Structure formats: structure tokens, C-alpha cells
Amino acid sequence: QVRLVESGGGLVQAGGSLRLSCAASERTFSDYTMGWFRQAPGKERQFVIAINFNGARTYYADSVKGRFTISRDNAKNTMYLQMNSLKPEDTAAYYCVADPGDRSVYVPTSWGYWGQGTQVTVFA
Numbered sequence: 001q002v003r004l005v006e007s008g009g010g011l012v013q014a015g016g017s018l019r020l021s022c023a024a025s026e027r028t029f030s031d032y033t034m035g036w037f038r039q040a041p042g043k044e045r046q047f048v049i050a051i052n053f054n055g056a057r058t059y060y061a062d063s064v065k066g067r068f069t070i071s072r073d074n075a076k077n078t079m080y081l082q083m084n085s086l087k088p089e090d091t092a093a094y095y096c097v098a099d100p101g102d103r104s105v106y107v108p109t110s111w112g113y114w115g116q117g118t119q120v121t122v123f124a
Contacts, residue, residue, distance in 0.1 A: 004022055004024055034070075090120060093120075
């Protein structure tokens, strides 16, 4: 069982930045594809960004390209999401996800492990 713990959410003004972290309990963290989904009130969970096991490949939702960056430190079992130029429409609960498989990163059902979520609120 993989436990994922997110941190770094908060309240920020539009145009500002936040960095989210996701710490994983799994010692074989480096075998897992990692990513982030988000969910705003009344909306479905939305793919945001993902990174493969060794960081060589990344995947972005069009809405965050050029603003969000994902990275990972396998030695620390931790993944990071750097969010710049934040917009009010980025407001959502952000969920860290992990999976050892090789399925489509864009689909929520591809991910076997989910964190509890951290809230990001961007005000104008």
C-alpha cells in the first residue's frame, strides 16, 4: 500500500506562485509514475500533470502548459508541482496520484493510489 501525503496548498493572489509537494511512503517510489489531478467544486476531477518513473517524460494539460512544472526527487520519495502565474480558475483541491503501471495518465481510473488532497485557492 502506497501512502501519499500532499503539502503546500494555500491562498494566493492571481499571478502568484505555489509549490506543492507529495511525499510517498513506498520505498520503490522510483518505479511509479506520479502525477496531479484537481477537482473544483461541482466539477469532475481533471488531469493536471504527470511525470514518469525517472523524470524523463512529462505530461501536461493544455490549461497549465507554460505555467506549471513537475519534478521528482527519487532519493527523497517526493514529487513537486511548481505552479506559477496562477489564475482564479486554478482554484481546486489538488490530488497527488501514483501508479506502477503504464496506462494513460490522463484518465483517473489509471491511477491506483491517491492522496487526500490539498486546497489551492487563487483570488483575483
